Amino acid sequence: MLSIGDLSKRTGVKVPTIRYYEQMGLMGAAERSEGNQRRYEKTDLERLAFIRHARDLGLDIPAIRELIALSRHPEMPCADADKIAADHLVAVREKIAKLQRLEHELERIISHCDGHSIEDCYVIRALSDHGLCDGEH
């Protein structure tokens, strides 16, 4: 049996975060010691690694909750799980595209600025005047 601190050390997930995951229904109520402290088993270690991995990939808590629910039904088709991942991939790609537009706009603004004083600073001017932008955003 592991304490919450042990679990934390082994997974790299902070103690308050583990409690938070329990609250959010990702971790399931742990067993308790006589003195009301949480006690975990190896399966909890795997569960937490799963959650952490999904979070690292950017999945949000409701999505992870659903994946956990799915993983409890090994006989079901895996289309639902695939869809969660695929939807997330679409969202990630949209974010990338948006950030790349920002990147180009910032590059352009910065490269145009060769003034020496705020008065003719292109950064400030570009922000003031949307007409100086390339694309729309």
Place this chain on the structure above:
Amino acid sequence: MLSIGDLSKRTGVKVPTIRYYEQMGLMGAAERSEGNQRRYEKTDLERLAFIRHARDLGLDIPAIRELIALSRHPEMPCADADKIAADHLVAVREKIAKLQRLEHELERIISHCDGHSIEDCYVIRALSDHGLCDGEH
């Protein structure tokens, strides 16, 4: 003189957001009508467009506050303003790189999944077992 609603319509910034910007010190306290309602002038319109544009580029409120302060000193060198933009560009590029790593990982996980049931779903398996990942994240 414009009401807050007029300002909102002309800039596309929602009314509560304008009040929020005032609270955050980006907008400066507006004049008031006899009945205590905010009244704006054209300069406020430009200011708000500036803020909105900076936000669209992803700059946060402290950065915008600083840019506004700088723009009030036209004789100062513009290195500070450039630095704010350049630092932000670095942050944007880091976010892009991180998201691209996620993109590839998700692509790989999804493409490997040709199972029909949860039991052998690669999405679930990959999340459970970090060893199935390509890179580290």
Place this chain on the structure above:
DNA sequence: TCTTGAACCTCTAGTGACTAGAGGAATTAT
């Protein structure tokens, strides 16, 4: 066995940039 110090417990509040809603006052149009 006792004591000390670390780890644990619950609960509340804070993060950023808004957004939503309550309850009431001012303004504008009819």
Place this chain on the structure above:
DNA sequence: ATAATTCCTCTAGTCACTAGAGGTTCAAGA
């Protein structure tokens, strides 16, 4: 004059945690 709309302030909610207060339990050494 009245009705509809807009405005005011204030509080609380979003997301995934993080920090802290104030108190309890546990494990190791004396």
